[in-house]
Amino acid sequence: MITNLLVANRGEIARRVFRTCRALGIATTAVHSDPDADAPHVREADAAVRLPGAAPADTYLRADLIVRAALEAGADAVHPGYGFLSENAEFAQAVLDAGLVWVGPPPAAIAAMGSKTAAKRLMAAAGVPVLGALEAPTEADLPVLVKAAAGGGGRGMRVVRTLAELPDQLAAARAEAAKAFGSDEVFCERYLPTGRHVEVQLLADAHGTVWAVGDRDCSLQRRHQKVIEEAPAPGLPEAVRAGLHAAAVSAARAIGYTGAGTAEFLLAEDGRFHFLEMNTRLQVEHPVTEAVSGLDLVALQLAVAEGESLPGPVPPPSTGWAIEARLYAEDPAKDWQPATGTLHRLELDGPHQEFTGRGVRLDCGVAAGQEITPHYDAMLAKVIAWAPNRAAAARLLADALTRARIHGPATNRELLVRALRHPAFLAARLHTGFLTEHADDLAAPDGGDPARTARAALAAALADAAARRRTGPHGALPPGWRNLPSQPQLKRYRAEDGTEREVRYRLNRDGLRADGHPGTELVDATPEQVVLREGAVRRGYRVARHGDRVFVDGPDGATALTALPRFPDPVARTDPGALLAPMPGTVVRTAAAVGDTVTAGQPLLFLEAMKMEHRVTAPADGVLVELRATPGQQVELGTLLAVVQTPA
Structure with missing residues (x-):
């Protein structure tokens, strides 16, 4: 019996595993x-062990440190979560050599x-249809996808x-794959x-039983990473669905699999499917399967690990429909810039479910007041x-996201809502290029509704006036009240x-x-x-201000919104050819040299x-006259990276 479980991961998945452990008394x-x-996962655990450093290579990717942490803390089992060392x-x-229980498939x-x-x-060889690797791609094979052999999550693709x-793309993919997975x-x-x-x-258990616990569609992706997933996969002919399940079970049996895992396939327009890979771990999108099956997949992982x-x-039959949206700290309108x-603040409006409850569920890895850093994945939470039925699930999820209070860095919330309400999505016309095909509809900058922004700005102004009145000498008067015209x-x-918007x-x-x-009345303002x-029509607006952000x-x-000063200070001019870091991060490589003519x-x-x-x-045609960035350099937001001199 497992009595103390170490989760070799962070954020949302660590918290998810801990929830099941608490329910089981572990x-x-x-x-x-x-x-x-x-971080929340540290505060929620019974014990926590520090991995010195910030970079994953120094911390969550150090197998020796994690095994030592388990032994020092008295843990008798290790759950890898997903990502990092999970595969x-x-x-x-x-882990096994240290005498610990490994909550995963055999090495x-x-x-x-x-x-x-x-x-x-x-x-x-096991008879599973595959999309074969191309030894030497030709013109007839184009387009092709370059992929890292040892990785996932879109890295190296x-x-x-x-x-x-x-x-050039092969070289870039090799460099990224080597850094992410230790293999180029x-x-x-x-x-x-x-x-x-x-x-x-x-x-799968160790006694010969293998379950295909339903299927999922994960076609809505950006940068080859999933954004919206659902179970079951819509619109599959029953023969195709049965074939997918049979192929997945064959794949698991072929390698003596136990525990939870996922067989991934690419489904062509003609209905044929091809094996892509097998993820030998729990998937990010496992909650949609839990929702339709009623199973706690983490609890089953632990049970299988205990023999x-x-x-x-x-498996039990599936009922209903579940859709998951990944909430990322990123701006889709700026090429998904993190x-x-x-x-x-990050909270849903109203109660939500945990585990396999029906309705709306929030799996969140962050908490109010937490700093979102460039060190780790941009995912903040998953809303399920x-x-x-499918239409009702999409409507419920879009409404939950719309009503959620998310205050902080930019997120993809608006894109998620637009996608869930898009006619092509509701008609299940899904494919991996969906977000690109509908980019004009989905990835427009937030604030694209002028009427909504105008009402929000008015509400912000009136709330600000109420705050100033509350601290002033005339607190009993309505905010901004004047006895005479002014x-x-x-x-x-x-x-x-x-x-920019002015409120008068x-x-x-x-x-x-x-x-x-015209015709707008103030009912109340705090x-x-x-x-x-x-x-x-009466409408209420909740307003929160943090510094100059409203x-x-x-x-x-x-x-x-960002509150602007009434009389703005002169702004320092920036050279139009200067390239500033759009985010904190690490310079991976340079692709040009000083003196190069660039376009x-x-x-x-x-x-x-x-x-x-x-x-x-390059912002324009010209000559690269300065390059201050070097590979491996850590840069902050706004750091000058390069200067391109344009013709006079």
């Missing part, structure tokens, strides 16, 4: 890097699936559309731009909705899309008079809430932040 041990010293056969073996099974190229050969760019092996396979990413959840049999020869800073009050705000209003005996808001009436949550959505949009260097690479490109 003590918990966390590990943490220095930036995570006060590292050497780590699994080290040999992990090793068998550890190389995608080797896994494809093994699956082909590149779409190549011409043979001329293939060598990459390969090419045919790229199906309209294929669907469909996967099968597997559970128990699965409770029956087949966002850092203080998270002031279950309903009796000049209007003026406040200025900048919306997330960069536009008067409050006197006749009530509220606000430019651009520093935290403003109630307005437009005609017969967050307005209203019935028509959320709006983030607009040409990559000059690459930054890594939140486990993703980001291009810094």
Whole structure:
């Protein structure tokens, strides 16, 4: 029996495993890097062990430190979570060699699936359809996808559309793969731009039982990383669904698999499916399977690790529909640029479920007041909705996201809501290029609704006036009230899309008079809430201010604003050819040298932040006259990286 479990991971997945442990009466041990010293998963564990440093290579990827931490804390089992060392056969073996229980598949099974190229050969021999690796791609094979043989999560992946760019993309993929996974092996396979990413959840015990616990569609992706997932996969003919499940079970049996895992397939438009890889761990998207099956997959992982049999020869039937949205700290309108800073609030409006409850569930790895750093993945939380059918689940999830109070760095919340309400999504016209195909509809800057932004700015101004009145000598008077006609009050705000808005209003005996808001009445205003009436319609707005950032949550959505000074100070001019770091991160490599003639949009260097690479490109045609960035350099937001001199 497991009595004390160490989770060799962080954030949301560590908290998720701890929840099941508490329900089962198992003590918990966390590990943490220095930036995570006060993270929620550390506070929730019964014990925590420090891994000195910040970079994953010095902390969460140090198998020796994690095994030592388990022994020192008195843990008798290790759960790897997902990412980091979760699919590292050497780590699994080290855990077993230390006399600890490994909550995962046998090291040999992990090793068998550890190389995608080797896994494809093994699956082909087992009769599982595969999309074969291309030894030497030709013009007829284009486009192709370059992939890291030892990795996942989109790291080391590149779409190549011409043979001329293939060598450079291979080199870049090898460099990224070596840094992320310790292996620079990459390969090419045919790229199906309209294929669907469909996967099968597997559970297997050591007594010969293998379950295919339903399927999921994970086609909505950005940078080859999943954004929205659902169970079951919609629109599959029953013969295709049965074939996918059978192929997944065959894959698990072929390698003597035990525990939880996922077989991933690419489904072509003609209905044929091809094995992509097997993730020998719990997936990020496992909650949607839990929601439709009623199972606690973590509890079953622990039971299998303790030697128990699965409770029956087949899994329970699935009911209803579940959809998960990954909430990332990033800006889709700026090429998915990650966002850092203080998270002031992240909460759903109303009760939510944990484990396998029906309705809305929140799996969150962060807490109010926490600093979002560039060291780790940009995912803040997952919001999951279950309903009796797909349309109802999509509506419920979109509404939950709309009503959520998210105050802090920019997020992809608006894109998620738009995607869930998009006609093509509701019609289940899904493929891995969905977000790119509908980018104009989905990735427009937040604040794109001028009427919503205008109402939010008015609410922000009235809440600010109420806050100042509360601390002034005339607290009993309405905020901004004047006995005689006067000049209007003026406040200025900048919306997330960069536009500036002025709010001009008067409050006197006749009530509220606000430019651009004829007929709008002020019902009530406090520093935290403003109630307005437009005609017969009354609406309430919740307002929160943190420094110069103002967050307005209203019935028509959320709006983030930046309060601007009434009389702005002169702004220091920046050389138009200067390239500033758009985020904190690490310079991975440079792609040009001082003196080079460059063209607009040409990559000059690459930054890594939140486990993703980001291009810094030339702003215009010209000559690169300064390059201050060097590989391995840590840079802060706004650091001068390079200067491109343009023709006079």
